[in-house]
Amino acid sequence: MTPSTTPDAPIMSVKDLEVAYRTGKGTNVRALRGVTFDLYPESALALVGESGCGKTTLGSALLRLLPTLGEITGGTITYRRADGRELDVTRMRAGELRRWRWSEAAMVFQGAQNAFNPVLTIGAQMADTLIDHSERRPSKKEILERSSEALRSVRLEPRRVLRSYPHELSGGMKQRTLIAMALLLRPRLLVLDEPTTALDILTQRTVIDLLAELRVEHRFAMIFISHDLALAAELADRVITMYAGKVIETGTTADIFYGPKHPYTSKLINAVPPVVGDLPELASIPGAPPSLATLPQGCTFAPRCELATDACRAAEPELIELVPRPEDRGHAAACLHHDQVHHERKVIARA
Known part of the structure; x- marks a missing residue:
């Protein structure tokens, strides 16, 4: 590909990424469905959502490290080197991938043990x-x-x-x-999958501080996968909420935690206890995420959402840009009723 001439071009651009897993029954399960985002140099992006939403699959797909039964079935992953040269990660051969991994992009896998x-x-x-x-x-x-x-x-x-x-x-x-x-x-890009899982709270604090310092010192972009929203609030510049293999909300950390516009994101945040003030009654999300093998028609969150209407069940909503900003720093949500999502601001992480 030709080099990008834009000084603030993304280090990685993901467009309409699709990933499927083959099952023993000869069918495919769509684990990622049309994932699109840009990652800018030296920025930090958090991928959040319940287990099974596609976070780890996305992180692995970015470095072409999917397990044997997983396959990228559509879309593109474009990586931009420091010299501006663009590489199509989805088309790299084995030798190219081996040289690219760890020298340009590296991954810290879940489960240090x-x-x-x-x-x-x-x-x-x-x-x-x-x-x-x-x-x-x-x-x-x-x-x-x-x-x-x-x-x-x-x-x-x-x-x-x-x-x-x-x-x-x-x-x-x-x-x-x-x-x-x-x-x-x-490397210029570091992907971390649940970097603080199974660590005691003091060790978690050490790792969090360390990652923040290393990103400034080594000037790498960072994608970290976490179910810990407090960690995302503290380390990320931007947040992507995933549900049933799709991006359902994306925005700056302030957008997501102070003014979420998807009911699922709001409920996730409400389920986290605040670190200051009185402890309120913790909220929970009724039901369970849908099976990726048998997704419901329309919005996949509709069966668990009190705002759902017939329009939600008729067709799956696309991401709607709510606050346009340059360089993928806007706020977007895949919800027909985003204007009805009211969220009480609370502190869930200390700076």
Whole structure:
């Protein structure tokens, strides 16, 4: 593709992305349906929603890391390098993908406890990452220097960690080591899947602060997948709410948390206890998300929504731009009754 000449061009553009999983019955389950968004350099985007909404599938699809039964069935993923050259991720061959991953875009997978090879030291695994994804084979000295630098950047002591086996590290140390490995080749895009899951609250605080500092220091764009709305409120510049494989609301963090315009987003936020003031009665969302194999006609949230009308059940609403702003910084919601969504502002995260 030809280089982009716009200085503020997105680092990644996703257009009408479709992903399906093959089932044992010879049918396909549509896990992502027409996902579209832009990600700008050095920005942070949060993907939120209930389990099964497509967040992890989207994160994996962006780096072409879907499991064996998953397949991109439509749409495009365009990555823009620092020199402006555009790469179509959906058309990359295996060799191109291998060079692109970790050098340009990296992923921190969910579950630090199971992310490492248990029979290799951390040093050996970091060396493998550098050797496999560098343009040229690095020397032993370079491997040690780059590994040590990455570990120091996440506040770990290299001499101890490099010679340790995964079981010799705490959960928080494993999580920080995963982040260090993802940053080994200084990528411009980092995707994190539930980066604070299964960590105690103090360790979560350490990881959150660390990610905020690293993004400023290394100037990478970040997509993080989380069911923790407080984390999204604290770390993200923009938020995408997903439901049944679709983007149903997108906006700045202030848009989403102070003035959501989709009833599902509003209910998600109301289900989170505030960190200041009296503890109100927590809200819940009745029912359960629909099966992706048998989606209802019309709005997929309609069976759980008190605002739903016959018009909602007749056709699935598209994203409606509510507050137009340049560079994908507007506010949009896929709801026919967005003007009836009233939300009480509350604080769910501390700065």
